[in-house]
Amino acid sequence: MTGIGNEMAAQAGSVPGPREPETGQVRIVLVDDHAIVRHGLRSVLEREDDLQVVGEAATAAETLAVVSGAEPDIVLLDLKLSTGDNTEGMQLCGQLTELHPDLGVLVLTTFLDGGLVVDAIHRGARGYVVKDVDTTELVRSIRAVARRESSFDSRSAAAMVESMNSPSSEPRLTERELNVLRQLAHGLSNRDIGAKLFISETTVKFHVRNIMRKLGATSRAEAVYGASKLRLI
Structure with a gap:
């Protein structure tokens, strides 16, 4: 050290x-x-x-x-x-x-x-x-x-x-964000996602906002669609 x-x-x-x-x-x-x-x-x-x-x-x-x-x-x-x-x-x-x-x-x-x-x-x-x-x-x-x-x-x-300056345009999602994103793709609500992942509904909302920001999406459905095109889910 x-x-x-x-x-x-x-x-x-x-x-x-x-x-x-x-x-x-x-x-x-x-x-x-x-x-x-x-x-x-x-x-x-x-x-x-x-x-x-x-x-x-x-x-x-x-x-x-x-x-x-x-x-x-x-x-x-x-x-x-x-x-x-x-x-x-x-x-x-x-x-x-x-x-x-x-x-x-x-x-x-x-x-x-x-x-x-x-x-x-x-x-x-x-x-x-x-x-x-x-x-x-x-x-x-x-x-x-x-x-x-x-x-x-x-x-x-x-x-x-x-x-x-990196030429890569693929967004960087954390492992937790990817887990939330997978549940979004199954159509789960914030409450249901929280229960499944053992996190609070407020925390789920926080992750969903970050996912949408990183993917440039304006809705949950658009985030799932964009993620699928990038093969993130």
């Missing part, structure tokens, strides 16, 4: 408590399914006088509750959480930015993929950095997002540009 990983490992054994809010401080909530990563990040970030970690969460449900209570400026979000697929955090990103339009979401993840960077932007993220970025770059990104600017480390930016 390099970059912030080394510093987090070295600091994990000594975690300072939260500081009292000060004028001009950036309030941060850390979202990662590994407690040692969250503790290490807290230790690293709170060395900076203008950064204050005001909450931590390991799951989507915890995150929504913590953000509502702590009212942070920034959520530092991993894409891989304790339950679900490898990009469960992507769905959470969309929920957060929809519920809290002024919130700055900065993705901090091990996944380096241009499609994911673009998807994160579409879901409202203001930045995307990989976990082996050095501390200086991470702090710079947090401050940029707090100023309502966009921030990407060099590799994420390059991957995003490559993805956007």
Whole structure:
């Protein structure tokens, strides 16, 4: 492990408590399914006088509750959480930015993929950095997002540009979205899809909206038809 990983490992054994809010401080909530990563990040970030970690969460449900209570400026979000697929955090990103339009979401993840960077932007993220970025770059990104600017480390930016310039026009659907799409093709309602896939009706609606957006469809039937032409189902 390099970059912030080394510093987090070295600091994990000594975690300072939260500081009292000060004028001009950036309030941060850390979202990662590994407690040692969250503790290490807290230790690293709170060395900076203008950064204050005001909450931590390991799951989507915890995150929504913590953000509502702590009212942070920034959520530092991993894409891989304790339950679900490898990009469960992507769905959470969309929920957060929809519920809290002024919130700055900065993705901090091990996944380096241009499609994911673009998807994160579409879901409202203001930045995307990989976990082996050095501390200086991470702090710079947090401050940029707090100023309502966009921030990407060099590799994420390059991957995003490559993805956007790719000649392939096939939309990138997550495994969960493909599962929902298959149920749409069988004519199931949102409630029935939720029951079959063991997710809430609200979550189904979220996935259906994303499917339609990615396929450029204006109706469920058009989404199914477009997906069948692309041989996605």
